[in-house]
Amino acid sequence: MLYLASQSPRRRQLLEQIGVTFKVIDVNVPEHRAHAESPREYVSRVAREKALAGLAAQSDPKAAVLGADTEVVLDDEVFGKPSDAADAAAMLRRLSGRVHEVISTVWLVSRKGEWTDTSLSRVRMADLDDATIAAYIATGEPFGKAGSYAIQGHGARLVAHLDGSHSGVVGLPVFETARLLRAHGLIGA
Incomplete structure (x- = not known):
């Protein structure tokens, strides 16, 4: 049985979109970047910790757990989720007119092993004025x-x-997720 260690409705929708059968597990993993940890290492670590926390909560010896993390990175700074409207506006102003990276890593873990894959995307934001940011x-x-x-x-x-x-x-x-699941017999071709 496949489990998704995430409460994200977007992750659930994306798995459903490709016809994957799974159950959701609620995990609570701290998301704080360690000193000297690169953004890519950070995203990978958090995704792996989510998957491992989900596996630890399962008694089924055949359980496979998917953990994922996605972060926006600009100038080596990881932009997490905004704490409030002012924080959101500050992030959007910094992203305005610039190219940033989005790192999305997925880990598949089971009692048989651990496997991972990462997607790296580059996003160029439009020039955003204060009115556009406020409206958004x-x-x-x-x-x-x-x-x-x-x-x-x-x-x-x-x-x-x-x-x-x-x-x-x-x-x-x-x-990347489908490739991992296919390689480990959790979905068909």
Whole structure:
């Protein structure tokens, strides 16, 4: 049985979209970047910790658990989820007119082993004026989203160019996830 160690509705939707059968596990993993940890190492560690926490909660010896993490990175700074509207506005101002990276890593763990894959995307934001930022924040969409935007929603209007994985920016790189699941017999071809 496959378990998803995430409460993210977007991750659930992306797995359902490709026909994966799974159950959701609620895990609580601290998301704090360690000193001298690169953004890519941080994202990978958090995703792995989520998967391992999910596996530890399962008594089924055949359980396989998927953990994922997605973060927005600009100038080596990881932009997490905004704490409030002012924080969201500050993030969006910094992203405005610039190219940033979105790192999305997935880990599949079971009692047999651990496997991982990562999607790296580059996103160029449009030039955002204060009125555009305020209007976007008023939608409520930036909250709970890394980097304060959702490419799958109203935030798509803010993205000038995407080079990489749309689903990876949403929160679960579908191609990489399907490749892992297929390689370990959890989905068909």
